[in-house]
Amino acid sequence: MEEIVVLIVGAGPSGLATSACLSVHSIPHIILEKEDIYASLWKKRAYDRLKLHLAKEFCSLPFKPHSPDSPTYIPKDMFVDYLDDYVKTFNIQPKYQRHVESASYDEADGKWRIEAKNVLTGGVEVYVAEFLVVASGENSGKYIPELPGLDSFSGETLHSSEYKSGAKYENKEVLVVGCGNSGMEIAYDLSNYGVQTAIVIRNPVHVVSKEIVRVGMIFSKYLPIFIVDIMAVLMSKILYGDLSKYGIRRPTKGPFYLKATAGRAPVIDVGTVAKIKSKEIKVVPAISSIDGKKVLFEDGAEREFDVIVFATGYRSVANNWLKDFKHVLNETGMPKNDFPHHWKGEKNLYCCGLSRRGLFGVSMDASAIADDIKKVVTEKLNK
Ligand SMILES: Cc1cc2nc3c(=O)[nH]c(=O)nc-3n(C[C@H](O)[C@H](O)[C@H](O)COP(=O)(O)OP(=O)(O)OC[C@H]3O[C@@H](n4cnc5c(N)ncnc54)[C@H](O)[C@@H]3O)c2cc1C
Ligand SMILES: NC(=O)C1=CN([C@@H]2O[C@H](COP(=O)(O)OP(=O)(O)OC[C@H]3O[C@@H](n4cnc5c(N)ncnc54)[C@H](OP(=O)(O)O)[C@@H]3O)[C@@H](O)[C@H]2O)C=CC1
Numbered sequence: 090m091e092e093i094v095v096l097i098v099g100a101g102p103s104g105l106a107t108s109a110c111l112s113v114h115s116i117p118h119i120i121l122e123k124e125d126i127y128a129s130l131w132k133k134r135a136y137d138r139l140k141l142h143l144a145k146e147f148c149s150l151p152f153k154p155h156s157p158d159s160p161t162y163i164p165k166d167m168f169v170d171y172l173d174d175y176v177k178t179f180n181i182q183p184k185y186q187r188h189v190e191s192a193s194y195d196e197a198d199g200k201w202r203i204e205a206k207n208v209l210t211g212g213v214e215v216y217v218a219e220f221l222v223v224a225s226g227e228n229s230g231k232y233i234p235e236l237p238g239l240d241s242f243s244g245e246t247l248h249s250s251e252y253k254s255g256a257k258y259e260n261k262e263v264l265v266v267g268c269g270n271s272g273m274e275i276a277y278d279l280s281n282y283g284v285q286t287a288i289v290i291r292n293p294v295h296v297v298s299k300e301i302v303r304v305g306m307i308f309s310k311y312l313p314i315f316i317v318d319i320m321a322v323l324m325s326k327i328l329y330g331d332l333s334k335y336g337i338r339r340p341t342k343g344p345f346y347l348k349a350t351a352g353r354a355p356v357i358d359v360g361t362v363a364k365i366k367s368k369e370i371k372v373v374p375a376i377s378s379i380d381g382k383k384v385l386f387e388d389g390a391e392r393e394f395d396v397i398v399f400a401t402g403y404r405s406v407a408n409n410w411l412k413d414f415k416h417v418l419n420e421t422g423m424p425k426n427d428f429p430h431h432w433k434g435e436k437n438l439y440c441c442g443l444s445r446r447g448l449f450g451v452s453m454d455a456s457a458i459a460d461d462i463k464k465v466v467t468e469k470l471n472k
């Protein structure tokens with residue numbers, strides 16, 4: 090059994106940022122990561138053409154702004170290089186292939202007991218920590234809806250986290266389920282490879298440009314969200330026009346309101362809208378059932394597909410291993426406390442990167458968590 094002051098679960102940007110902030114405070118800690126590398130989402134589960142879709146000033150980790158020479162919207166591989174530099178700068182050394190399977194709070198000694206399977210040896214390692222930081226990601230579990238007849242589908246199915254590029258789907262009929270940023274960009278990528286592409290858009294969704302988001306993020310510092318949303322929607326209408334005739338309806342609530350309250354990011358268009366307008370990408374309604382290669386839609390139409398890409402999002406699965414999750418999370422694996430108090434729980438339990446604010450939120454959380462742990466440790470030493 091290993092005793093440690095702070096144990097961090099996950100070596101994505103949240104775990105790395107928290108580690109850096111704790112190191113600056115000289116607080117001993119370890120990171121347990123189930124994969125064999127850090128930043129596995131960015132290194133293993135992201136498609137080729139992915140870029141950061143927030144301007145770089147909103148995407149840096151603590152103590153390390155992006156280089157002035159970096160493009161405003163950083164390509165995935167360049168962001169991975171940035172994380173490599175970050176890990177070197179702060180000498181971050183996660184314990185890899187340690188899959189945390191259980192974490193519970195021992196009331197008797199007031200510490201966290203963490204059990205992790207060593208993926209290499211198959212053995213179970215036990216750790217005892219005074220502080221526990223959940224940094225396992227809001228996108229840690231793939232979500233695929235249960236659709237009637239899905240088991241009968243005779244083509245290929247994959248989740249967006251498994252998609253790399255449209256190259257392997259040339260001359261195929263592909264259905265993308267989900268019109269979030271993954272679905273809309275994957276549909277664009279498929280279409281660029283000449284793939285016959287359809288996308289399911291079943292509910293209203295905002296479409297904005299990167300520049301509208303950048304302006305909105307800047308103005309959000311000074312103006313109430315409803316003003317920012319009025320501006321954002323007006324700019325979107327000017328840029329894209331009335332999209333309802335193409336099957337894209339705008340929600341009644343604004344894009345920044347929905348992001349702040351429901352964590353639903355607007356679609357930041359990469360060129361998909363133009364392809365939908367030109368009918369290179371076909372918009373279809375919700376699926377009612379699947380039969381072999383045939384997909385039946387709620388408008389009664391049906392069409393055969395070779396491939397279905399589920400760009401239907403993710404879920405936090407922290408509750409699978411965090412037995413005493415109620416000290417910081419709710420039943421869905423997300424923070425039980427509202428932003429900006431979401432990161433701190435009871436019993437020295439914290440969560441980082443679960444505020445649905447992307448890397449911008451990661452940095453805020455990591456700094457706040459490390460500062461709070463430093464305060465608690467200092468107060469204890471001064472008693
Ligand atoms: C396709 C995609 C694109 C995105 N683009 C942007 C963007 O442009 N800008 C932005 O701000 N945000 C973006 N995001 C949001 C993204 O969540 C953050 O950028 C960032 O990756 C969050 O970091 P994280 O460390 O909290 O979570 P993750 O990056 O998901 O890392 C969590 C880590 O925890 C590990 N882990 C999970 N469970 C366990 C366990 N039980 N035991 C041990 N280890 C475990 C995982 O292996 C993983 O390495 C995007 C997300 C996706 C899916
Ligand atoms: N940097 C970048 O360029 C990118 C960033 N991202 C980020 O990654 C995160 C995850 O994004 P993403 O993977 O798109 O997931 P999201 O959760 O944002 O979107 C999931 C989509 O799936 C749809 N959906 C769910 N179930 C069904 C169903 N049964 N039938 C039809 N549609 C369904 C949802 O529609 P409904 O509303 O109807 O439920 C929604 O449109 C987000 O924060 C996003 O901003 C993602 C891709 C690229």
Ligand SMILES: O=C(O)C(=O)Cc1c[nH]c2ccccc12
Nearest residue numbers: 143302348354355445446447449
């Ligand atoms: O892409 C993501 O997952 C993000 O959460 C990035 C993000 C943070 N704040 C936003 C506001 C509008 C659109 C995207 C984001």
